[in-house]
Amino acid sequence: MKLPDFEAWSIFACVVEHKSFTGAAQALGRSKATISKAVMRLENQVGAPLFHRTSRRLSLTESGNKLVEHARSILSEGQAAEEAARGEASEPVGLVRLAVPMSFGLKQVGPVIADFLCANRGISVDMHLSDAKVDLIGDGFDIGLRIAALPDSSLRVRKLRDVKTYIVAAPVYLERMGTPRHPAELVKHECLQYSLLTAPDHWRFTNEAGEDVSARPRGRLRANNSDAMLHSLRSGLGIAVVPDFIVSEDLATGAVIEILNDWQPPVVALHLVTPPGTIRPQRVTTLIDYLVAQFGR
Template sequence: MPKLPDLEAMAIFAKVVELKSFSAAADELALSKATVSKAVTRLEARLGARLFNRTSRRLALTEAGLRLAGPAAQLLNDGEAAEDAILAQSAQPRGLVRLASPMSFGLLEVAPLLPDFLAAHPDVSVDLHMSDEAIDLIGMGFDMALRIAALPDSSLVARRIGPVPRHVVASPAYLAARGRPTHPAHLAEHACLGYAYLPTPETWRFVNAAGEEASVRPVGPLRANNAEALLPALEAGLGLALQPDFIVGDALAAGRLEAVLADWSPPPVALHLVMPPGGPRPARVEVLARFLVERLSARCAGRGAASTGPAG
């Protein structure tokens, strides 16, 4: 009778390929690095082919590894989906939820909420991945993501949580020295600090209550791939920036920054919870989704009520 395939070794191999690291795969699977390495070695011996070229700094798939990577990933996904289908029927949420969030929003708004959630659901754990880059939920195996955007049509299931006001802000010292812009065109004469992941980072667009549109190409001494990283330069008086309220709200309230262009608004963006299509979803995913929507909806409503005038 032929031996069954070494499904465990293939699943471990797929996790190493996904995370591009034996150590990271060991951490995620709660195994020792030696166990992960032995499983891959066992699979290589069974197949009679080397799957990785390994050096102290680099891990690369061989030709055989490339051929096996797709089927092994599908095997792992099918196994996880089968487990999820059973766990979804459990009344008690349990297991890991992988959640992606923008970096600053995750630090300032999401992380402070998680202790309450974890205390209420002790059998659920959360893997919070924070990055301002757009995450491929399906390709990277995430259960859900929080996104701040004007979402285009996509294959993802999205739920709008609430608006995210944005303001053009600068320090009082900067405005005293350089003047206060009253029209978006005036920004061409100012030092503008840029955020790389704006919907249109090379062009700031605005509209007023009459429907008049204006745009400007910002130029300035600093650009960053995280909006919060611009705060020190803003408060030091080095320029203006287009910033979300959850980052600059405290500085505005304290008078360290001031909002300008009160009669103009950038295109509206909102906070969304997005998930891959399909179902039923595991109970652990559903309870976290409901928790985040409830708590963050209240936060968005509070910020919207506290915002004075149009965002801009």
């Protein structure tokens, strides 16, 4: 029986993670020629090219896309086995790649990661901040935090907590334009729009009676980050729908006021998402447990 070429599979996963043969060579402490030969060996075994190679860009072929998850699984399970053999369950080491939303990452995750790193000296964290939905699998992330109503997917999803969303405006705006009493009145108002909503041109609201109302917001500012709208919100330029971690301080100081209290935007939650598979390196499990302890309240 011929055993699989586990080294070549693992090297293939590293090339995808680092997006280059050179990056994988540096990360693994191997020569670029060794990396290239391993990938070529694997391509000969599977009978298809795994990468499109140009002088400027390296990208996966269709075959490469189909096989990369198998490669990542082989690498991950091998790392987990070695860590268990070395007794690293108590002292995990290595890099964890984490994807988080921009504002939530700055306000909430950054301080938590600082505490985590102080408590886990052997672990490094590569934290990617973006409000755009990243490809957790394609971009090689170990963990993602997402704030949304998540659809079904191949990812493993764990809900950590609900995220309260507020409909708010500055007092100066309400003094000038009046306070809407029903979501249908929002069409008469200036609205500040978050462009990465599933349907940014349709704001939906429900009340305790089960009524479902939608409104088409209009306004002069649209942004792909809620923090970027805060100054305009405080300046009285419009009404916004924003999550608690963005606006809680402004609500406490009275810089903005909650309106339409009887109506609630669609419920969203903070989720921890990970690639499929049950075996993870201990360093990843350690960070997952820490994030759940901090945010799963």
